[in-house]
Amino acid sequence: MSNEDVDILKRALQREKAARKQAENILEDKSLELYQITQELKETNEKLEYLVGKKESELQGVFDNLVDAYVLMDISGNVLEMNHAANQLFGYDISKDTLNVMTLIYKEDYQYAMNSFQELITKGSFSNYQARVYTKNNGIRTVHINASIIKDKNKNPIGAQGIVRDITEELLQKQIFEEQKKQLSVIVENSSLGIALTQGGKIIQTNKAFQNLLGYSEKELVKKEVKDISLKDEYVASEDNMKRVNDGEIDSFTVNKRYLKKDGNTLWAKTNVGAVRNHNGSVKYQVALIEDITEQLEFEKQREKLVTDLEKTNQELKDYAHIVSHDLKSPLRSIYALVNWIKEDYSTVFDKSGLDHLSMIEKTLEKMEVLINDILSYSSVSNKDNLKSKDIDLNRLINEIKSIVLIPEHIVVSSKKQLPIIYGDEIRIQQLFQNLIGNAVIYMDKEKGEIEIDHKDKKTHHLFSIKDNGIGIKKEYHEKIFKMFESVGDNENSSGIGLAIVKKIVDLYEGKIWLESTPDIGTTFYFTLKK
Template sequence: MSNVDIEIFKRALQREKIARKQAEKILEDKSKELYLLTQELKKTNQKLEDLVGKKESTLQGVFDNLVDAYVLIDVSGNVLEMNHAAKKLFGYDITKEKLNVIKLVYKEDYQYAIQSFQQLVTKGSFSGYKSRVYTKNNGVRNVHINASLIKNKKGKPIGAQGIITDITEKLEQTRIFEEQKQQLSTIVDNSSLGIALTQSGKIVQTNKALQNLLEYPQEELLQKEIKDISLKNEYAVSENHMEKMNAGLIDNFSINKQYVKKNNSTFWAKTNVAAVRNPDGSIKYQVALIEDITEQLESEKQKEKLLEDLERTNQDLKDYAHIVSHDLKSPLRSIYALVNWIKEDYSSAFDKIGLNHLAMIEKTLEKMETLINDILSYSSVNNKEELQSSKIDLNTLVDDLKNIVLIPENTIVSTKKKLPVINGDSTRIQQLFQNLIGNAVIYMDKENGVVEIDYEDKKTHYQFSIKDNGIGIKKEYHEKIFKMFESVGDNENSSGIGLAIVKKIVTLYEGDIWLDSTPGIGTTFYFTLKK
């Protein structure tokens, strides 16, 4: 080998070494680049895995917390997955027991279920399926189902999924609502009151009673407004109330107004109007209850006239009683004076029998004057204008009566306990107690007479009792004795008016009077006076 060849060989080796180093450098750089790329891919993959994990967790959370039940089945109907709502609805846990949807289908709805499943297979989905299902713990439930078919990449069905909503309560509420609506409709249709539903013054619904009152058929009334069936001068009053209602100032009002019938005649009616509002407070519609009060108003007018006539008649009777009593008293006094003159001037001319006859005349005159005075008292008892109310200590009043009423020595009048202080007209209250105590004394037939006064404090009244051990009163007289000129026996000191006056006074003070009596043993009069 020549030197030239050797030199060429050396240069070739040198070039090869340089090329190898360059190749190694390139390989090293590419390896480093590949390593860095691999590390970046690893980071990216980790991020993707984390993101997928989060998405899966989120979807699982959504799945588990769906309000409605979610069920996943295979093509044979075996349940593969259920969310919490589905487990709660159907009562099954597929991790512990197998479940096929056929087990849930209500037997009477089986054919409908098959038809819906065929629709699912042929069309890929169905919606609006409503049926009944069996549950493990909740009995039979009504459900609404939307379902769709699941296919693989080749388009072959591998299962189905469905969202199931329990509509049992909703259907029950709807049933109850419809039932109540029907009941309300029946009540409205059969009500004796006229009922109208209005919107912005226009009639939108009426019942039969209102149609009869106005003598319009339903279809004609629905073409009218409230102002069309109202008198113009009266519509303004109700319109003013309606403006307040629209402004939210009032929710209801009541007025008496006249309505115009189809034949243009009118009638008076009491009208109650109530607003039914939307959630925002605006008026949805108004409900008007219309009651014909024409006869009632006429009756009230007649009643007022009767009361006026009665008041006038009562006053005439009082005036007549005073006139008659005055005309009667005058000749009585004259007769009494003549008897006294005869006794004074001619007493020596009369024997014992004659003087006795004069004494009988005097007693008769006294009884006649007592009778006239009692009639005057009876006629004036109801005159409330003459009443002067004041505090009356009944203990003092009873003590005073012991000195006024002639009480025999063998009779004791007492109070069982301290009596109350009441408000009333002293003259009337004195008449009341005086007549009852006087009656007890007059009809006393026992050697040791006892008259006992007592009372009980009731909620709104005082209840008094006056008990004696006198002759007693038979049952058949218990009502009669409170009437004019009705008395027990023929006691010369009784006018037969005293108890009638007592009853009028008790009635004046919004009380009642009654008695308990046993003939031969005694009588207890009970009466109440309003506080």
């Protein structure tokens, strides 16, 4: 081998060695790159497995905590999976029970269910399916279902899934609501009050009563605003209240106003306006209840005039009674004085019969004066203007009456228990008890007379009774004796006004008076006085 050949071989070996070294370097680089890629793939795979596991956990949580029932079934209707809500609704545990949806279908809804299932297969989904189902523990329930088909990679149906919501209670509440709505509609339409629904001053709806009040049809009224049927000044006056409603200061207000009728006339109405608010508190509608008070106002005017006239008449009667009593008392006193002069000057001239006649005239004059005084008392007893109320010890008052009223020795006036201290006008209260006790004394016919006073404390009133064992009063007189000049018998000591005065005093204190009596046995007067 020549030197030239040797050089060529050496250069070839060097090139081969350099190429091998270069290849080794490339292999090392690629191996390192492959290792790095492998590590990255491993980390990515672990991360992907973590994310998949996390998503599966999240989906399982959503599945388990879904408020509505979730059902997964195969194409034959066999239930493969149910969430907790589905278990609660249908009452089955598919880990223990085999369940096919066909067993859940209510028999009367079977054909509807089959048609809906066919729609599911054909279209791939359905919504708003509503039917009845049998449940294990909850009886027959009405459900709403949205369902979709599950397909394999070749797009062949292999199962179905559905969200099931129990709407039994919802339908029941809706039915109740509709029934109540009908009832309310009947009430509104047949109400004697006019009812109008308005929005921003525009009339939205009215009932028959309101239409009849104004003489408009329903169609005519919905084209109008409240101001169109109101007097301008009164509408402006109501705007302040409406502003307060809109500002949330008040929810309702009441006003008396006039409405313009279709025929041009007006009517007075009491109007109560209430706000119907949105969830944010703003006014959505106003509801107005309208009551025709035209006749009522006219009646009130007449009543006010009548009251004024009665007050004037009563005052005139009181004045007349005082004038008459004064005019009567003067000649009576003159007659009384003349009789005394005659007796003094001619006592030796008159025989016994003549003197007896003069005594009869004196007694008659005394009786006339008592009668005049009683009439005066009756006319003024109910006058509240001169009442002087204070605490009155009735025990003291009864003792004073005993010293005023002439009580014979055979009659005993007593109290069954300690009497209370009451608040009132002492003169009126004295007249009340004095007349009742005096009346019992006048009509006492027993050798041993007994008059007993008793008291019971009621919640708002005092209840008193005055019981005697006198002649008694027949039933037909029980109402009459409280009227002027009505009395039992013709006792010369009775003016026939005493019990009428008693009745007026009891009325003054917003009480009642009545009696129980048995002829020849006795009488008990009961009366109440407001505290």
